[in-house]
Amino acid sequence: MSAKTMDTDPGLERVTAAFDEAFGSRANGVWTAPGRANLIGEHTDYNEGLVLPFAIDLAARAAIRTRSAGALRLLSTLGEGRVVELSTHTLKPGHAPGWSVYPAGVVWAFQERGIEVPGLDLALDSDVPLGAGLSSSHAIECAVATALNELTGAGFSAEELVLITQRAENAFVGAPTGIMDQSASLRGRSGHALFLDCRDQSTVLVPFDAAAAGLVTLVVDTRVAHSHADGGYADRRQACELGAQKLGVAALRDVSVADLDKAHHVLDEVTFRRVRHVVTENQRVLDSAEALAASGAAAVAPFLDASHASMRDDFEISCEELDTAVEASRDAGAIGARMTGGGFGGSAIALVPIHHQERVREAVLNAFARRGFKAPRLFTVNPSDGARRLA
Structure with a gap:
C-alpha cells in the first residue's frame, strides 16, 4: 500500500512545519494512524467478543526525531503550542500532563516490554475530532507505536502493537478499554470493515x-x-x-x-x-x-x-x-x-x-x-x- 503524499494529506505539511519550528530541524519521519468508526459491536471487546469497526479517513500524525539523551520533548498542534518536556527515564502513570499522556504512555509501554527508547522530539497533529467517539486517543497512540516500532527496531507484529497500546491506555492513561480501537487503527484496510474476534485477535476483512x-x-x-x-x-x-x-x-x-x-x-x-x-x-x-x-x-x-x-x-x-x-x-x-x-x-x-x-x-x-x-x-x-x- 502506498503512503499518502503531501498533496493528499494536508496534515503532513502541518505537522512537518510545526516540528521544524519547534525543534529547529527535520524529523526522522512522519507516521500516521487513523481514527475509527465502529459499524457494530459496542462494549463487546473487553468481554472477549466480536466487533466490526473500520478505520476512517481522519487520522493522527506524529513527526519524530530521535535524540541521544533521555529527554522527551512533545508538541501538539492542537494544544497551546507549548513544548511539554518529560524524561524517558522517569515516566510513570499519573505524571504526564494533558494530551501528552498518550504518546508518553506508548513510550512507557515499550519500555515495559524491555525496549530501550531513546530521547525523542515529537510533534503531533490530528484531524480526528476530540471526544467524538472516533478514537482520537488511540489514533495518537497507534501512530506513535508504529513510529517507535520502526525507530527502535523492536519488530513487533500488529497483534503485539495492539496489546502494547492497550497497556498504555489501561495502565498509563487509566482508561479500561479493550482492543477494538487499536486493532482498527493498526489493521484497517481501505474499502473494508474489520471483523475482529477479541478473544484471539483473529481478523477477517469484510467488504x-x-x-x-x-x-x-x-x-x-x-x-x-x-x-x-x-x-x-x-x-x-x-x-x-x-x-x-x-x-x-x-x-x-x-x-x-x-x-x-x-x-x-x-x-x-x-x-x-x-x-x-x-x-x-x-x-x-x-x-x-x-x-x-x-x-x-x-x-x-x-x-x-x-x-x-x-x-x-x-x-x-x-x-x-x-x-x-x-x-x-x-x-x-x-x-x-x-x-x-x-x-x-x-x-x-x-x-x-x-x-x-x-x-x-x-x-x-x-x-x-x-x-x-x-x-x-x-x-x-x-x-x-x-x-x-x-x-
Missing part, C-alpha cells in the same frame, strides 16, 4: 463499500464530549464482569442468546440488561458481517437500528443528543443509524442514501436546534488504510 450501494456513512458528532477514563465506562465493564462471574463463564463471549432465559433467573435486573446487550450485540456482529459479505452495505442497516436500541435501553449509554441524532436521521431518510463508540456522548453514524444526504443533514441540525442542543458537526467517513509511515 464495506457504501458508495457502491448508493450510500454515504454520515457521522453526527454531538459535541457532547466523552472520555473512557470517566466512571460510566468502568461501571459498565464491572457489571459485565459481575455477570460473567455469576453465570460461571470466563467472559460474556461464552453466553449465547439461547442462554438469556436462564441468565434472567440468576442475575439482578440491571446486570441482566447489561449482559443481554453484550450477548445480543455479539450476535448482531455475526449477522452484520454475513449480511455485508452476501448483500453489500445496505444489508447492515436493520442491525444498526437494533444495536442503538440495545445500547439505549439495556446498556444505558446513550444520551438525549445521540438519540436525537439517530431519530432525526432515520425520520429524514437514513436506512439505519446508531450511536458509535463508548457512549455517554460522542457520535452517531447513519447510512444515508446519497440523494437524501442534504435532507438528513438539515433534519439533524433542525432537531438539535429545536431541543436547544449545541449544533452538531456533520461529516462523512470512508474506510481507510491503517497505521503506516507517511513520509
